[in-house]
Amino acid sequence: MLGAIRRELLEGLRVAVADVGYDREVDSSAVELEDFDDEEKGEFSSAISFAIAADAGANPMAVAEELADAHRGHGLPTGIASVTVVNGHINYHLDVETMARLTLATIDSEGAGYGSRERTDPERIVADVSSPNIAKPLHVGHLRNTILSDALMNVLAERGHDVTRDNHLGDWGTQFGNLLHEYVEFGDEAAFETDPIAHLLELYQQFEQRDGLLEDVEEFGALTGEFEAAVAEERAYHVDDGKEWFARLERGDEEAVERWEQFREASIERFEAIYAELGVDFDLWLGESFYAREGWNDLVVEKALNEEVAMRGPDGSVFIPIYPDEYDDAGDPEKANVDASLDRARRMIDEAGTVDDAEFDAFYIVKSDGSTVYGTRDLATIEYRVSEFDADQSVYVVASEQNRYFQQLFVAARKMGYDDVRLEHIDYGMISLPEGSMSTRGGQIVTVREVLDAARERARDIVEEKGRNVEAGEVDAIARKIALATVKYGMVASNRGKDITFDIDEAVSLEGDTGPYVQYATTRAYSILDSAPGVPAVDDVDPSAFNDTDHNLLYHLGRYPLVLERCEKRYDAAPLARYLLDLAHVFNSFYHKNRVLDAESAAEERLVLTDATAQVFENGLGLLGIETLAEM
């Protein structure tokens, strides 16, 4: 409802600007929503007078006055009581009674759909979400991805888009050749059966360690001439053997494929158990292997060569040159100034002598040994999403560590002619531990399992200690929901770009601004509604009965759809998380000040308001994947 008023204000302002005779576009940022408590400012305000005054060399106050007059003259929208000018800003003040009536009526009629949008032209969005590598445990980095992307995709779907969630598993590449090699040499069926991921992780670490060690000795040998040949041979044996196994896998060799499938299936089974616990789901699990095995890799490599977007290096590798001026600093591939010509690359190679020294970045799609790489599979994924899904957007929820990579990928995709699909890297900040950065290789990680167990334990203690009306048989189920609320809320509450130092005690703490705080506010609303004889009809509400505290709550309820709009625009769920916390605070002060059930006046009105608040909590928490509780 505030959204509708805002749109009308923008329209009115447009008319006013034209009316006064200024030539200035009024875009959607021209009217902003302000805090409710600042009376001077009004609930909506516009700073467009400053831009116009700067253009025209006029005084912003005078411009604001002119525009306010013109706007007033044409009539203000329903729900706006007045317009004032303060310090050059045009301020619009809500008519609180109309706001109260409209907000309650809208929430009542839309119910669970409040905040959602229907579109005649939904975007078809295919998104990479979660996307862990197989054969390794899920850690808190994956947790952030999985929870953030789940919430975000819920929001995009709620805003009327057609969303396909693809768990783009990392299940192909040289590392699986290494793993096959290591398994064949040192693997232990029994250990694999008991805990496949732990065993594969051990083998992976062992391979990496030996490789690192041999590399060091090799360097030493090269310097001193000692053991040179022996070490080189030993290292080549392992590295080449890994490569050979991956080549066999790519060729479809039976033994390689069979073992790899075992690794993959065992990993997926473990991942699924965790996803089920988190309550998240995917539409697709294509994974990198799909593109390799179904011929999509070959197709894009051929296409890139045929269309002369990619070139072959002297060692037989194939790459797409990315020139330095093709990077858009903001990382926006739409603005990248793409130049597909290979002549420029050839000249650069001539000048530098080698591909590696040339002044472009080579985006490899085939290695010298003929195998494909990560980037090949990503280009193949775009081809697939465009040709099979007719995707309007292909978006990637992936940590900011891969920023540079995605910039290159997107430029490469533009060169390949994928122009009609919007490519978006929805990056999020890295998670490190208090003791330093996380590393699966070095064994320094916190797993999702550890986080969930710790959170549940903490929640159970609290429920046992403080839970009201909680029956003994329900403790576990309630503790599980509270634990998930803690973990999920914590993962989306900070802006997605922010790096996080993950401290497990902090993450499972129930103190302060947490998901359970919002859950608890909802439970309180339910209990008020439960103790009342019934909730009156919205039509029977007298909007003049509300006081300032009520108005503040109503205003926050009215903001909800605008918060979702902001999440949609920023591809972030943090604004929703913060909004729900605000709403919980506002609802708590409403409840403390007004004592709804034994209020002397407006008790009926406040029941309707409490009911509407419970609805908004349910809708918002639902999008974050957090369940509400009747008792806690």
Ligand code: ARG
């Ligand atoms: N599996 C990758 C990793 O763990 C992330 C995949 C992201 N998606 C993509 N299309 N590249 O780093």
